[in-house]
Amino acid sequence: MKSTDRTYAVSKTDEQWRAELSPAEYDVLRRAGTERPFVGKYTDTTTEGVYACRACGAELFTSDTKFESHCGWPSFYSPLAGDTVEYIEDNSLGMKRVEVRCATCGSHLGHVFEGEGYDTPTDQRYCINSISLTLRPKADA
Numbered sequence: 001m002k003s004t005d006r007t008y009a010v011s012k013t014d015e016q017w018r019a020e021l022s023p024a025e026y027d028v029l030r031r032a033g034t035e036r037p038f039v040g041k042y043t044d045t046t047t048e049g050v051y052a053c054r055a056c057g058a059e060l061f062t063s064d065t066k067f068e069s070h071c072g073w074p075s076f077y078s079p080l081a082g083d084t085v086e087y088i089e090d091n092s093l094g095m096k097r098v099e100v101r102c103a104t105c106g107s108h109l110g111h112v113f114e115g116e117g118y119d120t121p122t123d124q125r126y127c128i129n130s131i132s133l134t135l136r137p138k139a140d141a
């Protein structure tokens with residue numbers, strides 16, 4: 001994973017992350033791995049609530065901006081707020097992509113794509129690994 005100069009509010013050593021996360025979580029969150037499509041826990045979830053970073057618990061996305069992209073991963077058209085995530089240019093795999101990381105702990109979440117023609121307010125698709133997220137369902141009123 002490309003390192004940045006940024007200092008994160010939640011900062012842990014690699015050993016700490018390895019101890020706290022499951023091997024599969026570690027691989028995606030701390031090694032920028034990608035979950036296989038259509039197997040993630042939240043791919044088709046429509047439960048209302050807030051999606052938090054699985055590594056540090058920062059709130060990142062809400063179910064209000066989740067949409068059916070049929071791409072095989074949970075997709076959102078916008079983050080919870082502009083500064084909850086950070087963007088890093090990713091030229092791996094011979095493609096120019098924009099990586100999305102948690103702005104609080106720097107963990108890998110997924111990628112954001114633009115201008116694909118989805119019928120959403122932003123025409124952006126935040127393609128996020130389920131394993132990077134924890135859904136906090138909205139409490140019943």
Ligand SMILES: [Zn+2]
Pocket residue numbers: 053054055056057058102103104105106107
């Ligand atoms: Zn985080």
